Amino acid sequence: MTTIAAIVTDIEGTTSAISFVKDVLFPYARQHLPAFVETHADQPEVQHWLSEAAKEAGYVEASRQEVIELLLRWIDEDRKSTALKALQGMIWAEGYAAGAFRTHIYPDVPATLRAWHAAGIRLYVYSSGSVPAQQLFFLHSEAGDLTPLFSGYFDTETGPKREPASYARIAEAIGEPAARILFLSDVVEELDAAAAAGLRTGWLVRPPQSPPTAPRHPVYASFDAIAL
Numbered sequence: 001m002t003t004i005a006a007i008v009t010d011i012e013g014t015t016s017a018i019s020f021v022k023d024v025l026f027p028y029a030r031q032h033l034p035a036f037v038e039t040h041a042d043q044p045e046v047q048h049w050l051s052e053a054a055k056e057a058g059y060v061e062a063s064r065q066e067v068i069e070l071l072l073r074w075i076d077e078d079r080k081s082t083a084l085k086a087l088q089g090m091i092w093a094e095g096y097a098a099g100a101f102r103t104h105i106y107p108d109v110p111a112t113l114r115a116w117h118a119a120g121i122r123l124y125v126y127s128s129g130s131v132p133a134q135q136l137f138f139l140h141s142e143a144g145d146l147t148p149l150f151s152g153y154f155d156t157e158t159g160p161k162r163e164p165a166s167y168a169r170i171a172e173a174i175g176e177p178a179a180r181i182l183f184l185s186d187v188v189e190e191l192d193a194a195a196a197a198g199l200r201t202g203w204l205v206r207p208p209q210s211p212p213t214a215p216r217h218p219v220y221a222s223f224d225a226i227a228l
């Protein structure tokens with residue numbers, strides 16, 4: 001079998017519990033978004049993402065309040081909008097700075113990432129969360145700063161997670177043949193897209209979920225069960 005040169009991991013449901021993202025991060029962003037927009041609307045980066053969100057929603061002209069309501073609705077719908085994710089990341093940055101939370105990491109993840117890193121395998125993240133949000137996520141983890149383990153980060157600016165072309169772009173950016181890259185996720189549609197681009201795949205199905213009966217991808221209950 002081809003040697004694995006790089007591993008790309010999803011976050012929510014893969015390195016970390018879905019409940020942490022849904023019950024801690026999203027509610028924090030929801031609660032602080034209106035005040036964040038009001039107090040930072042003069043910053044060019046915030047202005048840019050507010051107008052990108054309005055454009056994505058098809059608004060020709062929208063008041064600040066309309067865009068705030070749109071973004072709150074998108075948080076409730078868990079919409080993987082690049083604009084929303086960029087703004088959420090900026091709000092979470094304030095939460096980390098205030099010590100409001102540390103990120104959840106499954107206990108098997110840090111030691112396995114360290115072992116892969118020590119073996120010379122390059123590690124990357126691909127998440128719907130923005131790249132700055134991903135970096136803060138691994139900087140402020142319950143297991144300490146894990147960012148030295150990662151060689152790079154990809155978000156939806158590279159493309160949607162359910163499209164094969166996104167994985168082809170990631171393989172090109174990593175500079176390895178797709179067959180030497182392993183993608184880890186809990187979402188089968190993401191794994192299907194990665195496999196269609198030629199990447200190897202690992203499906204994280206964490207207890208108490210039961211493994212699917214006829215899985216289309218190798219299934220693992222934890223990172224330390226992954227044999228390379």
Ligand SMILES: CSCCC(=O)C(=O)COP(=O)(O)O
Binds near residue numbers: 011013127128130
């Ligand atoms: C950077 S952590 C927040 C993750 C997030 O916003 C999200 O929507 C989860 O996406 P993933 O692609 O990691 O499942």
Ligand SMILES: [Mg+2]
Binds near residue numbers: 012186
């Ligand atoms: Mg996921």
